[in-house]
Amino acid sequence: MKDVRVRFAPSPTGYLHIGGLRTALYNYLFAKKNNGKFILRIEDTDQTRLVEGAIENLIDSLQWAGIEYDEGVFVEDHKVVQKGDHGPYIQSQRLDIYKKHVDQLIESGHAYYCFCSKERLDQVRDEQKIKGLVPKYDGLCRSIPIEEAKKRVANGEECVVRLKLPHNRDIKFYDIVRGEIVINTKDIDDQVLLKSDGFPTYHMAVVVDDHLMDITHIVRGEEWLPSTPKHVFLYEAFGWEKPEYVHLPTVLNKDRKKLSKRQGDVSVDDFKARGYLPEGLINYLALVGWSPEDNEEIMSMDEMVEKFSFDRVAKTGGIFDKDKLDWVNGHYIRSSSVERISKLAIPYLVEAGYIDEKFAQENTSWIETLVDTVKESVSYISEIPEKVKFIFDEDVEMEEDAQELLGGEQIPQLFNAIVGELKTIEEIDMDYAKSFMKTIQKSTGIKGKNLYMPTRAAITGSVHGPEMVNIIYLLGKDKIIKRVEKLLNK
Numbered sequence: 001m002k003d004v005r006v007r008f009a010p011s012p013t014g015y016l017h018i019g020g021l022r023t024a025l026y027n028y029l030f031a032k033k034n035n036g037k038f039i040l041r042i043e044d045t046d047q048t049r050l051v052e053g054a055i056e057n058l059i060d061s062l063q064w065a066g067i068e069y070d071e072g073v074f075v076e077d078h079k080v081v082q083k084g085d086h087g088p089y090i091q092s093q094r095l096d097i098y099k100k101h102v103d104q105l106i107e108s109g110h111a112y113y114c115f116c117s118k119e120r121l122d123q124v125r126d127e128q129k130i131k132g133l134v135p136k137y138d139g140l141c142r143s144i145p146i147e148e149a150k151k152r153v154a155n156g157e158e159c160v161v162r163l164k165l166p167h168n169r170d171i172k173f174y175d176i177v178r179g180e181i182v183i184n185t186k187d188i189d190d191q192v193l194l195k196s197d198g199f200p201t202y203h204m205a206v207v208v209d210d211h212l213m214d215i216t217h218i219v220r221g222e223e224w225l226p227s228t229p230k231h232v233f234l235y236e237a238f239g240w241e242k243p244e245y246v247h248l249p250t251v252l253n254k255d256r257k258k259l260s261k262r263q264g265d266v267s268v269d270d271f272k273a274r275g276y277l278p279e280g281l282i283n284y285l286a287l288v289g290w291s292p293e294d295n296e297e298i299m300s301m302d303e304m305v306e307k308f309s310f311d312r313v314a315k316t317g318g319i320f321d322k323d324k325l326d327w328v329n330g331h332y333i334r335s336s337s338v339e340r341i342s343k344l345a346i347p348y349l350v351e352a353g354y355i356d357e358k359f360a361q362e363n364t365s366w367i368e369t370l371v372d373t374v375k376e377s378v379s380y381i382s383e384i385p386e387k388v389k390f391i392f393d394e395d396v397e398m399e400e401d402a403q404e405l406l407g408g409e410q411i412p413q414l415f416n417a418i419v420g421e422l423k424t425i426e427e428i429d430m431d432y433a434k435s436f437m438k439t440i441q442k443s444t445g446i447k448g449k450n451l452y453m454p455t456r457a458a459i460t461g462s463v464h465g466p467e468m469v470n471i472i473y474l475l476g477k478d479k480i481i482k483r484v485e486k487l488l489n490k
Contacts (some may be wrong), residue, residue, distance in 0.1 A: 004036025005216050008062075008069070009043045009206070012054035016269040017261060017322065019221065019251040022285045026248060027219045029286070029308040039213060040072030042090045043206070055080055065278045066301055071401040081295050086213040092206050094246055098200040101208050101238070102161050102193055106146070110237035111193055113149040114141040114162045136189035138228055151320045161194040163230060165201075171229040176217075176246045183229045184295065191230050195443040203227060207234040215243055222247040239408040246310055249289045275344060275381025277336070280329030284397030293389040298331055298429045301401045326379035333378050345384045352385035354392045366474070369430075373470040390460050391474050402457035406487060411448055411454055415484045417444045418455065433473035459483050 008024040032040040089322030105111035123137040157225040193204040292307035374387040
């Protein structure tokens with residue numbers, strides 16, 4: 001087998017979609033598994049849809065996700081640069097290459113000039129729809145003699161170049177996920193290859209680029225499956241060996257519809273902004289359409305490389321289940337150091353107005369204790385402010401079952417002891433927090449649930465929650481006194 005070379009070729013028309021990230025991931029895993037090369041190419045032939053900064057965002061998202069590529073487009077010192085022996089890797093810089101290959105197809109009779117106006121094309125398609133036919137170009141310009149067509153082009157008449165498909169012929173190709181696929185040319189359009197503005201369409205550029213860049217496996221979304229016969233014919237027309245094809249199932253929502261911005265987060269930036277860890281998102285995303293033989297669900301990137309195979313990729317769409325993502329990501333949060341999660345949490349705590357940057361720099365240990373207190377219950381980092389809200393709020397929101405605990409006959413004695421004890425010290429450090437409840441137990445004789453549950457209820461508003469030692473330390477002397485005295489004075 002040839003040395004494996006795969007590519008991820010997004011259009012810079014917006015931010016990287018979660019489905020695009022999965023396509024990049026599968027390309028990466030396959031390349032690494034086979035000691036191959038992974039290339040990032042930018043397909044910007046649709047100049048009307050370009051978004052400023054999209055290339056930089058694409059690259060940043062891949063790097064954040066830990067998907068490294070060997071050739072293509074990079075960002076260095078805030079500039080877009082290209083590295084590799086098969087460049088340029090940006091399609092708008094390859095127009096001369098496409099023009100040369102389009103001319104070759106015209107000369108060989110595999111393509112032709114088309115002078116039809118948009119109005120005529122719309123009319124033809126409308127009539128075909130009324131008759132229940134497949135809407136496609138009717139081939140009016142196929143029969144124009146080549147010399148006449150060239151004269152019209154030389155005279156400045158606007159035109160495009162179309163692929164000249166043979167009539168009524170089966171085009172066959174093998175897809176590694178789906179097996180052999182056969183489509184008859186009766187069901188395929190004479191595709192535009194070169195637009196009137198001199199830019200190629202995707203179908204022309206992708207074939208030329210993949211051949212010249214020695215791509216061995218085309219790994220892309222199943223939406224390109226109907227176009228593949230045109231590409232296969234183009235390889236044949238050029239006399240080139242066609243690559244292997246892998247068309248991946250679509251990433252779907254729970255309603256089995258394509259993921260859409262209208263239904264929630266769909267871009268990699270959305271998940272970054274909510275505080276998902278790259279390893280959590282990547283691990284989960286790998287499982288949306290693929291599973292390893294051992295059905296293991298928690299895997300590092302290296303483990304996924306070792307286990308990856310297109311044989312295990314599903315033919316049907318993969319459901320993107322946010323609950324499952326949260327479970328996987330929660331595992332990685334719990335497995336991460338408190339130092340790492342604390343650093344990631346600081347911007348969210350600042351945004352919530354709980355702390356400022358100065359406080360964060362001067363109270364590292366306190367913030368790490370704060371984060372460690374709720375780390376086990378967090379699915380993504382932006383949840384942390386809500387989880388620690390009770391530490392910062394002036395007033396405790398009392399839950400119903402917590403309220404019920406505060407009517408016992410021992411409560412005044414317990415709360416007076418807590419306030420009295422805290423008024424004897426200057427501040428609560430961690431050592432004092434660890435001994436505090438035992439001190440109260442000794443002074444009151446109250447112990448077990450009768451001690452811990454009302455105390456927790458009084459200072460947090462809940463009967464369940466994180467480690468009491470941490471809560472006592474985090475709240476500090478003044479807040480605990482204030483909360484308990486408020487209850488005493490009711």
